Amino acid sequence: MTPKQRIALQADWWPAACRAQGWKTGDRDLRLRVCMWAVSLKNPSQLSLLEAIRSDAQPERWLESTNDLDNSGDVDRVKACLGMLADKMKETGEVGQPQIGRARRLRDVIRSHIKCLALFHPRPRAYVAEIINDKFNSWRKYGPKLGIRDLTDDEIITKAGKQIPSQLDQLVMRVAAVVNQKRNENVLVPAYRHLQGPLPLTIHGMKMAAGIWCNCSACGKQKNAPFLPPIPAEENWTDFDPELEAVTDEFGGAGGDEGGDPF
Numbered sequence: 001m002t003p004k005q006r007i008a009l010q011a012d013w014w015p016a017a018c019r020a021q022g023w024k025t026g027d028r029d030l031r032l033r034v035c036m037w038a039v040s041l042k043n044p045s046q047l048s049l050l051e052a053i054r055s056d057a058q059p060e061r062w063l064e065s066t067n068d069l070d071n072s073g074d075v076d077r078v079k080a081c082l083g084m085l086a087d088k089m090k091e092t093g094e095v096g097q098p099q100i101g102r103a104r105r106l107r108d109v110i111r112s113h114i115k116c117l118a119l120f121h122p123r124p125r126a127y128v129a130e131i132i133n134d135k136f137n138s139w140r141k142y143g144p145k146l147g148i149r150d151l152t153d154d155e156i157i158t159k160a161g162k163q164i165p166s167q168l169d170q171l172v173m174r175v176a177a178v179v180n181q182k183r184n185e186n187v188l189v190p191a192y193r194h195l196q197g198p199l200p201l202t203i204h205g206m207k208m209a210a211g212i213w214c215n216c217s218a219c220g221k222q223k224n225a226p227f228l229p230p231i232p233a234e235e236n237w238t239d240f241d242p243e244l245e246a247v248t249d250e251f252g253g254a255g256g257d258e259g260g261d262p263f
Helices: 003-021 028-040 046-054 073-085 098-117 124-137 167-185 190-195 203-210 217-221 242-246
Strands: none
Touching: 003 028, 003 073, 028 046, 028 073, 046 073, 073 098, 098 124, 098 167, 098 203, 124 167, 124 242, 167 203, 190 203
């Protein structure tokens, strides 16, 4: 669990649940017990969660502190359950649906890839839009075209019974491969031409130039290395809109022509 997630838990998610349930926000033992049951129950209703909390039963997962929660699936489950206890509709809908939180993180990975792609391509978002259209729409004869909002992290089982990566996993792998190919080709757009050298940028160098979080071993050894940034509570979908590239250049690449296939 990251420091920012812990602050959100203690200053927002937990107090909201306490107000709805009539609990004391300063009750640390109760907070830990609620968190333990949140990560122990697979798909609880508000009633079954409250019954477990009030029972003498021991949860499957034991926590000495909230530091024992990881910063992905555990936090998703705790946030969703506390939101359900606070009677929040959006969070309640995510209880027992871990793919929703994972989908947000995968889209954030795609955002980072787009920032890296902006070093090598003048219209990175439009490029990703083309990838989505080619990968998920080229074979569709009926119905609306799929866009980034439609892609999910739901499991996919083929007719032969084989499980394959989710739509968002497929997109992450494809865009990552494109970024690595562009990096090895070592042709930067004019805005980053000052970084051009005889050898391709290292992955670390590319991420530093793009201004995104780096998880390489060197960064991990730094005492002041930044923590993985949390996913925003409300996603900025315009991050994926190629139409905006003619108006704004928030990803740091050179500007492009108007148009492009919207998501």
